[in-house]
Amino acid sequence: xxxxxxxxxxxxxxxxxxxxxxxxxxxxxxxxxxxxxxxxxxxxxxxxxxxxxxxxxxxxxxxxxxxxxxxxxxxxxxxxxxxxxxxxxxxxxxxxxxxxxxxxxxxxxxxxxxxxxxxxxxxxxxxxxxxxxxxxxxxxxxxxxxxxxxxxxxxxxxxxxxxxxxxxxxxxxxxxxxxxxxxxxxxxxxxxxxxxxxxxxxxxxxxxxxxxxxxxxxxxxxxxxxxxxxxxxxxxxxxxxxxxxxxxxxxxxxxxxxxxxxxxxxxxxxxxxxxxxxxxxxxxxxxxxxxxxxxxxxxxxxxxxxxxxxxxxxxxxxxxxxxxxxxxxxxxxxxxxxxxxxxxxxxxx
Amino acid sequence: xxxxxxxxxxxxxxxxxxxxxxxxxxxxxxxxxxxxxxxxxxxxxxxxxxxxxxxxxxxxxxxxxxxxxxxxxxxxxxxxxxxxxxxxxxxxxxxxxxxxxxxxxxxxxxxxxxxxxxxxxxxxxxxxxxxxxxxxxxxxxxxxxxxxxxxxxxxxxxxxxxxxxxxxxxxxxxxxxxxxxxxxxxxxxxxxxxxxxxxxxxxxxxxxxxxxxxxxxxxxxxxxxxxxxxxxxxxxxxxxxxxxxxxxxxxxxxxxxxxxxxxxxxxxxxxxxxxxxxxxxxxxxxxxxxxxxxxxxxxxxxxxxxxxxxxxxxxxxxxxxxxxxxxxxxxxxxxxxxxxxxxxxxxxx
DNA sequence: TTGTACGCGTTATCAT
DNA sequence: ATGATAACGCGTACAA
Numbered sequence: 154x155x156x157x158x159x160x161x162x163x164x165x166x167x168x169x170x171x172x173x174x175x176x177x178x179x180x181x182x183x184x185x186x187x188x189x190x191x192x193x194x195x196x197x198x199x200x201x202x203x204x205x206x207x208x209x210x211x212x213x214x215x216x217x218x219x220x221x222x223x224x225x226x227x228x229x230x231x232x233x234x235x236x237x238x239x240x241x242x243x244x245x246x247x248x249x250x251x252x253x254x255x256x257x258x259x260x261x262x263x264x265x266x267x268x269x270x271x272x273x274x275x276x277x278x279x280x281x282x283x284x285x286x287x288x289x290x291x292x293x294x295x296x297x298x299x300x301x302x303x304x305x306x307x308x309x310x311x312x313x314x315x316x317x318x319x320x321x322x323x324x325x326x327x328x329x330x331x332x333x334x335x336x337x338x339x340x341x342x343x344x345x346x347x348x349x350x351x352x353x354x355x356x357x358x359x360x361x362x363x364x365x366x367x368x369x370x371x372x373x374x375x376x377x378x379x380x381x382x383x384x385x386x387x388x389x390x391x392x393x394x395x396x397x398x399x400x401x402x403x404x405x406x407x408x409x410x411x412x413x414x415x416x417x418x419x420x421x422x423x424x425x426x427x428x429x430x431x432x433x434x435x436x437x438x439x440x441x442x443x444x445x446x447x448x449x450x451x452x453x454x455x456x457x458x459x460x461x462x463x464x465x466x467x468x469x470x471x472x473x474x475x476x477x478x479x480x481x482x483x484x485x486x487x488x489x490x491x492x493x494x495x496x497x498x499x500x501x502x
Numbered sequence: 503x504x505x506x507x508x509x510x511x512x513x514x515x516x517x518x519x520x521x522x523x524x525x526x527x528x529x530x531x532x533x534x535x536x537x538x539x540x541x542x543x544x545x546x547x548x549x550x551x552x553x554x555x556x557x558x559x560x561x562x563x564x565x566x567x568x569x570x571x572x573x574x575x576x577x578x579x580x581x582x583x584x585x586x587x588x589x590x591x592x593x594x595x596x597x598x599x600x601x602x603x604x605x606x607x608x609x610x611x612x613x614x615x616x617x618x619x620x621x622x623x624x625x626x627x628x629x630x631x632x633x634x635x636x637x638x639x640x641x642x643x644x645x646x647x648x649x650x651x652x653x654x655x656x657x658x659x660x661x662x663x664x665x666x667x668x669x670x671x672x673x674x675x676x677x678x679x680x681x682x683x684x685x686x687x688x689x690x691x692x693x694x695x696x697x698x699x700x701x702x703x704x705x706x707x708x709x710x711x712x713x714x715x716x717x718x719x720x721x722x723x724x725x726x727x728x729x730x731x732x733x734x735x736x737x738x739x740x741x742x743x744x745x746x747x748x749x750x751x752x753x754x755x756x757x758x759x760x761x762x763x764x765x766x767x768x769x770x771x772x773x774x775x776x777x778x779x780x781x782x783x784x785x786x787x788x789x790x791x792x793x794x795x796x797x798x799x800x801x802x803x804x805x806x807x808x809x810x811x812x813x814x815x816x817x818x819x820x821x822x823x824x825x826x827x828x829x830x831x832x833x834x835x836x837x838x839x840x841x842x843x844x845x846x847x848x849x850x851x
Numbered sequence: 852t853t854g855t856a857c858g859c860g861t862t863a864t865c866a867t
Numbered sequence: 868a869t870g871a872t873a874a875c876g877c878g879t880a881c882a883a
Contacts, residue, residue, distance in 0.1 A: 158624060160875095160876055160877085161876070161877065161878090162876080162877095170853075170854085171853065171854045171855080172854090172877080172878090173853070173854060173855080173878085174852090174853060175877080175878095176877070176878055177853090177878095180878080187852070188852070188853085189853095192852085192853085206620075206621060206624035206625045207625065207876080207877070208563070208625060208626050208628045208875085208876050208877070209558075209559075209562075209568075209625040209626050210558075210559045210562040210563040210626055210875080210876080211563050211859090211876035211877045211878090211879095212570070212876080212877060212878080213558075213559040213877095214557070214559040214560050214563055214858095214860065214875090214876080214877075215858080215859055215876080215877045215878050215879090216878075217859075219559070220860070221560075221607070224871095228854095238585055239589070240586070240588070240589040243608070247609070247610055251610070251612055251615060252615070256607050256609065256622075256627065257607060257608050258570070258605050258606060258607055258608075259592070259596070259606050259607075259608050259879080260596070260605065260606070261596055261600070263600055266600060266601070271555075272555060273605075275507060275553070275555035276555045276556065276557060276558040276858095277507070277557050277558050277559055278558045278605065299801070332857080341702070344864090351852090359552045359807070384789065385789060385790065385792070385793040389793070408826070411790075411879085414790060414793045414794075415793055417793070417795075417796075418792075418793045418795065440733065441734065441760075441763060441790060442735055443734070443767075444738070444763045444766070444767045445763075445767075445794060445795075446765055446766075446767065446770045446794075446795060459751070460858050489871070497542075497790040508857095509860055509861085510862090511860080520862085520868075520871075521860090521861080521862090521870090521871095522862085522869070522870060522871080522872095523868090523869060523870075525861070525862055525863085526862095526869090529862080530880085537869080538869095539870070540870065541868085556860080556861070556880065557859085557860050557861070559859085559860080559861090560859070560860035560861040560862090560875090561859075561860080561861055562861090562875095563859090563860080563862095563863075563875045563876065563877095564860080564861045564862045564863080564874080564875055565861080565862070565875090626870095626876095683869045699868070757877085813862070833862065
């Protein structure tokens with residue numbers, strides 16, 4: 154029923170030239186050969202009239218290049234859907250890819266399926282990968298990279314030399330916690346964004362928390378630490394648990410805005426006022442941080458930029474085709490002080 | 503450097519059979535032919551040993567099928583990043599696609615680039631499309647569909663017969679507003695999720711608002727309507743503007759949770775208590791709706807299901823290859839009453 | 852300046 | 868039950 158898409162052959166016939174000429178004209182081949190302006194125009198017109206679009210599969214087969222990159226996430230424990238941040242990153246990737254015409258295949262790894270990175274690359278579906286949520290046990294990534302596949306990680310992968318785009322989680326967390334300490338807090342709790350044992354960023358943020366305390370001569374107390382799981386609900390229960398302690402903290406560093414919103418809710422439920430009775434600092438600066446009450450003090454992470462930088466690095470690696478050891482790209486963060494953090498209320502004295 | 507991926511030819515050689523046999527074995531060809539179990543196993547072993555993955559481009563060229571579908575959004579005015587809902591839909595799409603092995607190319611239309619739907623389809627990059635944010639002026643969609651390209655819309659496209667997955671926006675909005683009217687409100691405002699003139703869903707929700715009022719004998723007042731733009735900020739300014747009215751509403755229907763959060767903030771800033779002085783009902787039931795204070799009464803929209811149903815319908819259309827006029831899929835919504843809506847405060851008398 | 856011919860890796864048809 | 872062969876559509880070295 155659909156009258157079969159026109160091929161370069163059809164264009165050639167209509168323009169009364171050979172397929173070679175069509176190809177040269179359409180690809181602007183600068184390879185020494187010259188095409189008369191007249192034929193050039195005839196070819197262009199014919200292509201336009203026929204609505205010709207070169208077939209992607211054929212072109213990719215011939216060129217040995219797909220013109221597609223993959224965005225793969227290994228974050229499957231938590232549903233992707235809950236991760237607002239990921240979306241912003243993808244937005245950045247798309248905005249960088251758009252002008253180049255390179256397409257984006259998005260895939261989520263799953264335990265009951267073959268590793269998408271492997272199949273995407275081995276099948277020649279993509280020319281390179283942007284990978285998030287990679288963990289040390291994803292050894293295939295190293296193999297692919299060693300073979301020359303361009304790969305860029307979002308977030309560091311400890312013990313690998315894969316190129317990555319990231320922020321300095323330790324420093325950012327330290328700055329956030331120092332802000333609390335500067336306000337005069339001495340009992341500061343921490344709710345991670347994820348269990349630190351499974352997530353590099355979570356581990357680093359916890360390390361920043363610890364480091365800030367110790368730089369001020371305060372001791373790190375395990376009992377003031379809880380694990381969040383990327384969502385509000387986990388923040389609610391973690392904060393509730395912290396508030397139940399007799400010597401509860403006067404401030405808490407929550408390593409994710411989404412988790413922090415749950416913490417905020419827990420405080421409301423417990424009748425604990427923020428920031429008077431409890432100071433809260435989040436992490437990410439999602440747009441909602443501005444709009445909750447009180448507005449959330451948080452660490453701004455350039456989500457979109459992470460995506461666009463990752464895409465830029467990847468495209469460069471693909472086009473130079475040299476497995477050029479791109480140095481890590483560490484983007485800057487910024488503490489945004491809003492209303493959820495203030496000095497501790499002096500109850501005694 | 504990378505030692506060139508093994509081809510079916512390599513597998514054939516290693517297994518001492520022809521490429522034909524390899525193909526039969528690997529594709530489980532049930533086409534009448536039988537392969538001796540011995541050779542079958544030899545082929546399988548060879549493929550495994552070589553780490554053979556069939557080349558996607560070659561397969562697609564030969565099969566005239568890409569094994570890829572596209573997810574295209576025309577929502578470019580507002581950055582995709584702000585649309586948390588879209589992410590949930592994509593999650594649903596991916597979860598449906600995953601087990602089938604069909605890949606997903608994600609793209610956003612842009613004014614300064616050729617329509618992604620056209621190029622994706624014409625280049626044979628995808629076998630079908632899931633499209634969001636389609637507007638009547640995207641006439642190419644109709645052309646593609648008429649030619650037999652499987653297409654599923656998320657959201658209705660007025661004046662077209664394209665298959666779509668949607669909710670009943672009119673009815674859902676009507677239910678939400680009736681909830682406010684049932685509580686005793688008589689002056690009810692409305693903040694749309696987007697300018698209704700450009701967005702079918704926004705227009706429908708506004709229509710539901712109007713319809714609810716009129717069914718109770720209340721008049722629709724243009725002056726109590728504001729337009730949101732998908733984000734919190736627009737909700738803040740819209741609500742502020744409504745609150746400045748001398749005869750301000752005692753309740754407001756906000757056709758998007760994100761916009762509603764801005765409205766909530768505006769109320770806080772203005773010193774207007776929710777729900778005592780102002781009842782608010784949102785739309786979407788994003789996870790954050792539970793965690794703001796007060797928790798937001800809203801309309802639950804099955805975001806993930808929208809995605810998975812769209813994918814399912816699309817896959818069916820692709821595999822039956824009949825341009826089978828799939829009837830529209832209308833998913834159900836549900837009003838979730840939380841704390842942001844209550845009866846009006848009787849100030850006078 | 853243009854046309855001819857081959858190959859990219861697969862799958863499907865047809866003999867054997 | 869298996870193997871040779873053509874074709875999918877394009878890009879390019881080479882010949883004219």
